[in-house]
Amino acid sequence: MKDLIQKVASHLAADRRIVVLTGAGISAESGIPTFRDPSEGLWARFRPEELASVEGFQKDPKLVMDWYFWRREKVLASKPNAGHQVLASWAQKFPGFTLITQNVDGLHEQAGSRNAIEMHGNIHRLRCFNKGHRGSWPLNGLPANCAECGSLMRPDIVWFGESLDPENLKKISHALQTCDIFLAIGTSGLVYPAAGYLQAVARLGKPTVVINKDPASDPGANFFINAPASEALLAIDSCLINS
Ligand code: OAD
Numbered sequence: 001m002k003d004l005i006q007k008v009a010s011h012l013a014a015d016r017r018i019v020v021l022t023g024a025g026i027s028a029e030s031g032i033p034t035f036r037d038p039s040e041g042l043w044a045r046f047r048p049e050e051l052a053s054v055e056g057f058q059k060d061p062k063l064v065m066d067w068y069f070w071r072r073e074k075v076l077a078s079k080p081n082a083g084h085q086v087l088a089s090w091a092q093k094f095p096g097f098t099l100i101t102q103n104v105d106g107l108h109e110q111a112g113s114r115n116a117i118e119m120h121g122n123i124h125r126l127r128c129f130n131k132g133h134r135g136s137w138p139l140n141g142l143p144a145n146c147a148e149c150g151s152l153m154r155p156d157i158v159w160f161g162e163s164l165d166p167e168n169l170k171k172i173s174h175a176l177q178t179c180d181i182f183l184a185i186g187t188s189g190l191v192y193p194a195a196g197y198l199q200a201v202a203r204l205g206k207p208t209v210v211i212n213k214d215p216a217s218d219p220g221a222n223f224f225i226n227a228p229a230s231e232a233l234l235a236i237d238s239c240l241i242n243s
Pocket of ligand 1: 022023024025026028029034035036037041052102103120157158159160185186187188189190191211212213214217227228229230
């Protein structure tokens with residue numbers, strides 16, 4: 001393990017363009033449930049088609065808003081962990097650092113990451129169903145109407161079948177094309193487009209790193225670190241400090 005960590009650290013130098021993709025696993029140590037854990041995962045306990053789709057929202061807006069309100073309460077009660085903090089410090093350390101997250105919890109920003117690309121949105125924001133006007137959560141979490149156009153407010157989150165923000169996609173594509181190394185941390189790699197990023201970088205001949213606590217989750221990266229995200233990131237970071 002030590003050798004592996006040192007090898008990965010040796011690829012992280014000040015002049016390197018580093019792209020990190022995170023998933024629910026990095027926030028698991030902050031107490032936020034992942035999606036695909038077989039017992040505790042959100043999708044083991046709830047139905048995505050009811051709670052994370054336009055059709056589900058149209059059928060029962062209250063159910064959907066209640067669910068996101070509950071998830072947001074969990075996020076509000078949690079704090080960034082050492083993994084989020086190491087990544088925030090890398091943005092200072094490496095001028096060419098890009099952080100892409102599939103998480104909607106805002107914990108990277110709370111840890112101090114200023115320019116994280118939140119490709120699936122943010123649970124703290126609402127936007128209106130018809131025109132995308134932004135708004136904030138009502139205190140009671142009940143469905144509310146847009147102050148500007150009257151349509152229902154919904155969580156500002158990308159649901160199944162929806163397109164990602166084209167500006168974000170452009171930034172991500174540029175970062176992947178020009179990066180020197182790519183790290184995927186705490187993601188099952190099952191949801192596209194993020195699931196395709198590692199192979200896209202590998203095809204360019206650039207090194208890829210996966211950090212995941214599940215030994216079965218290696219998609220064929222050059223370096224697979226089978227450990228919890230915070231432990232692996234702290235270990236890599238301490239090699240940087242000592243080198
Ligand atoms: P998943 O729940 O699919 O995968 C979480 C991954 O994190 C799994 O591979 C775990 O083994 C790993 N993991 C768990 N705890 C860890 C830890 N402490 N350290 C390292 N790894 C750990 O979550 P995502 O891959 O993020 O979409 O899911 C992708 C998307 O699917 C989500 O953004 C969400 C969901 O549907 C939307 O809500 C739009």
